[in-house]
Amino acid sequence: MQTNVRPETMERITTKELAEAFIAEQIEEVRAQVGDRKVLLALSGGVDSSVVAALLIKAIGKQLICVHVNHGLMRKDESENVIKLFEGELDANLIYVDATDRFLDLLAGVSDPETKRKIIGKEFIEVFADEARKLEDVDFLAQGTIYPDILESIKQAEGKQAVKSHHNVGGLPEDLKFELVEPLKLLFKDEVRVVGEALGLPHAMVYRQPFPGPGLGVRCLGAITRDRLHALREADAILREEFDVCGLAEKVWQYFVIIPDIKSVGVKEESRFEGWPAIIRAVNTTDAMSATIEEIPYEILHKITKRITNEVEGINRVLYDITPKPTGTIEWE
Numbered sequence: 001m002q003t004n005v006r007p008e009t010m011e012r013i014t015t016k017e018l019a020e021a022f023i024a025e026q027i028e029e030v031r032a033q034v035g036d037r038k039v040l041l042a043l044s045g046g047v048d049s050s051v052v053a054a055l056l057i058k059a060i061g062k063q064l065i066c067v068h069v070n071h072g073l074m075r076k077d078e079s080e081n082v083i084k085l086f087e088g089e090l091d092a093n094l095i096y097v098d099a100t101d102r103f104l105d106l107l108a109g110v111s112d113p114e115t116k117r118k119i120i121g122k123e124f125i126e127v128f129a130d131e132a133r134k135l136e137d138v139d140f141l142a143q144g145t146i147y148p149d150i151l152e153s154i155k156q157a158e159g160k161q162a163v164k165s166h167h168n169v170g171g172l173p174e175d176l177k178f179e180l181v182e183p184l185k186l187l188f189k190d191e192v193r194v195v196g197e198a199l200g201l202p203h204a205m206v207y208r209q210p211f212p213g214p215g216l217g218v219r220c221l222g223a224i225t226r227d228r229l230h231a232l233r234e235a236d237a238i239l240r241e242e243f244d245v246c247g248l249a250e251k252v253w254q255y256f257v258i259i260p261d262i263k264s265v266g267v268k269e270e271s272r273f274e275g276w277p278a279i280i281r282a283v284n285t286t287d288a289m290s291a292t293i294e295e296i297p298y299e300i301l302h303k304i305t306k307r308i309t310n311e312v313e314g315i316n317r318v319l320y321d322i323t324p325k326p327t328g329t330i331e332w333e
């Protein structure tokens, strides 16, 4: 069994060659641990779970069963892209669960951010557990745990609380007992990315910006409604598209749209209408504990504003949040 402590002598994985050596070593270890048995993985499409999936597909092929749960709070085309890459290109054994209604029905009318997070986290585990129970002969659960997660759990065990509650599939119900497979658990994020590229995952996926577990759920402020969530998804897609075009996507650490539950009067085609504002957030940070804002050039802001207000139904203003952290957290909830 692998240790949970990174040896001081462990070399940092900074090159393709070092990543390939790591991959070869992990393939051996995983094969030795798993034999001919099956492994389950919750594949969100984030960097860590995607790298674990690609690594395990190399090591054990179809013995890996990936479950992708769409909680209805994903960004535009996100689930489709997970399916395209893992099922289409990497030939993964992938189960896709569209649980949108389950999540949105439970969240209806719930406005407190932490309650929303808890509902999403709990339901995620339940949906995943339901899928796991349908499967036979699965003995292992793979997780995209990385070294900062281990350090974070040590901090929590010492009584230092995380600021916002995060979720993963750590707390599965009692009847589901798996042995863990965590091939990235001694790696830092930058090393995971190098390993991901060495595994052949697309650059944009390996270097994609962080996306919180509760997804758009904490960016559709207050009680989530389907129409506002739809507007958020479309506006966010426009922002990401424009950031790709002008090169800011490569430079800015995290950038996204938030839609609050307020309306103001606007005017379109000579008639007045009430619409939501779309708020743009674009921040840079190294550890997410503090952050500065990206000074987006006005011409890009104008273009994004024009596109969002023209193309997204229900939005009549675009605002730009220039608050650093502190005092503003990166997310609004």
Ligand code: XMP
Pocket (backbone or CB within 6 Å): 117, 163, 164, 165, 166, 167, 210, 211, 212, 213, 214, 254, 288, 325, 328, 329, 330, 331, 332, 333
């Ligand atoms: P804040 O808003 O606390 O965010 O400044 C710091 C970083 O954490 C992310 N974040 C979350 N990630 N589940 C996650 O997996 C969450 O509930 C959550 N809340 C915030 C946020 O996107 C930022 O990168």
